[in-house]
Amino acid sequence: xxxLDIPYRIWIALFSFIFLLGCKKEEQxxxxxxxxxxxxxxxxxSSSYLPIVSGNSDxxxxxxxxxxxxxxxxxxxxxxFGSIVISGKKKGETIISITDKVTGAIDEVKVxxxxxxxxxxxxxxxxxxxxxxxxxxxxxxxxxxxxxxxEKDGKLELKQKGSYEFLSxxxxxxxxxxxxxxxxxxxxGHFTGSTAPQVIHKFDLRESNGQVYELFRxxxxxxxxxxxxxxxxxxxxxxxxxxxxxxxxxxxxQAYLDSPNxxxxxxxxx
Numbered sequence: 001x002x003x004l005d006i007p008y009r010i011w012i013a014l015f016s017f018i019f020l021l022g023c024k025k026e027e028q029x030x031x032x033x034x035x036x037x038x039x040x041x042x043x044x045x046s047s048s049y050l051p052i053v054s055g056n057s058d059x060x061x062x063x064x065x066x067x068x069x070x071x072x073x074x075x076x077x078x079x080x081f082g083s084i085v086i087s088g089k090k091k092g093e094t095i096i097s098i099t100d101k102v103t104g105a106i107d108e109v110k111v112x113x114x115x116x117x118x119x120x121x122x123x124x125x126x127x128x129x130x131x132x133x134x135x136x137x138x139x140x141x142x143x144x145x146x147x148x149x150x151e152k153d154g155k156l157e158l159k160q161k162g163s164y165e166f167l168s169x170x171x172x173x174x175x176x177x178x179x180x181x182x183x184x185x186x187x188x189g190h191f192t193g194s195t196a197p198q199v200i201h202k203f204d205l206r207e208s209n210g211q212v213y214e215l216f217r218x219x220x221x222x223x224x225x226x227x228x229x230x231x232x233x234x235x236x237x238x239x240x241x242x243x244x245x246x247x248x249x250x251x252x253x254q255a256y257l258d259s260p261n262x263x264x265x266x267x268x269x270x
Contacts (some may be wrong), residue, residue: 003038004175023032026027030056030102030103031054031055031056031081031103032054032055032103032105033052033054033055033056033098033100033105033107033199034052034053034054034055034104035050035051035052035053035084035098035105035107035109035167036050036051036052036053037109038107038108038109038110039051039109039110039111039112040109040110040111040112040226041077041111041112041113041114042069042087042088042111042112042113042114043088043113043114043115043116043117044088044089044090044091044113044114044115044116044140045088045089045116046088046116047085047087047088048085048086048087048088049083049084049085049086050083050084050085050086050109051080051081051082051083052073052081052082052083052084053081053168054081055081055082055100056100056102056103057073057081057082058100058101058102059073059076059084059098059099059100059101060095060098060099060100060101061073061084061096061097061099062096062099062230063094063095063096063097064094064096064097065092065094065139066089066141067089067090068086068088068089068090068091068092068094068111068113069086069087069089069090069094069096069111069113070086070087070089070094071084071085071086071087071096071098072084072085073085077265078160084096084109086109088113088114088116089113090113091113091114091115092112092113093110093111093112093113094110094111094113095108095109095110095111096108096109097182107207109202114137115139115140115141115145115235116140116219117137117138117139117140118137118138118140118215118219118220118257119135119136119137119257119258119260120135120136120137120138120242120255120256120257121133121134121135121255121256121258122134122135122136122253122254122255123241123255124253124254124255125251125252125253125254126251126252127189127246127251127252128188128189128190128251129148129160129183129185129189129190129191129254130148130253130255133150133151134148134149134150134159135149135150135151135156135258136148136149136219136255137149140219140220143163144163144164144165145161145162145163145164146161146162146163146181146183147160147161148160148161148162148183159191160181160183160184160191160194160207160212161194161261162181162182162184162198163181163182163183163198164180164181164182165179165180165182166179166180166216166220166222166223167180168222168223168224168225175224175225176204176205176206177204177205177213177224178202178203178204178205178247179202179205179207179242179244180200180201180202181200181201181203181213182198182200182201183198183199183201184197184198185199185201186197189201189246189249189251201246202246202247202248203245203246203253204244204245204246204247205242205243205244206266207243207245208241208242208243208244209240209241209242211240212240212241212242215240215257234256240256240257241254241255241256241257242254242255242256
């Protein structure tokens with residue numbers, strides 16, 4: 001009797017396990033496929049991330065013009081639904097079509113590939129033109145464009161356009177890093193009409209975080225001759241900050257690396 005009882009109990013337990021497993025498979029949830037946005041910009045020779053708000057982690061991706069951009073899905077683990085990584089290959093526009101294989105839902109994203117640029121937002125300072133909350137974008141193109149924007153009602157309003165240059169100069173055996181900004185301004189340093197002659201504004205960068213120099217070297221090919229010695233040490237967790245003092249005026253500007261996700265403003269195409 002005992003010998004028959006043990007396998008009988010095992011059989012019941014095994015049957016119950018299979019039954020419950022089947023129920024769980026039938027009750028497995030699926031999610032609606034939702035993207036964060038359907039229009040975005042992607043810098044040339046760089047990658048941008050399009051977050052998936054909801055989905056099922058199994059997608060097929062088609063690109064209207066693969067000469068302009070590539071795209072692939074990366075999972076987000078247990079904390080989120082992952083992202084579509086879009087890499088710009090050539091300036092222009094294309095459509096990326098993404099299909100959720102689980103639900104069959106299809107969504108499209110209009111992507112505009114632009115020149116690579118780095119955006120900064122002014123956080124503090126007493127400069128007459130580069131005032132608090134102003135954003136300036138340094139664009140890696142042949143003209144070395146710089147765009148100055150003021151945020152208004154959730155959008156960016158172009159205030160001025162100019163050009164930039166990086167250089168370093170020796171002073172007593174120490175290399176001093178400079179950012180040269182050229183834009184139209186009056187004798188007091190305020191922006192003037194864009195048709196006025198551009199004025200050179202030379203900014204000392206020595207008080208910036210050390211990683212700023214590496215950022216400019218990698219992103220723009222800035223040639224410092226030899227590595228400048230920053231007065232401010234870098235911290236792995238510190239927000240990347242540029243601190244500029246204009247030569248001849250002592251006006252100071254503090255700005256930090258800004259988010260590039262402004263859908264309606266493509267600086268290089270303004």
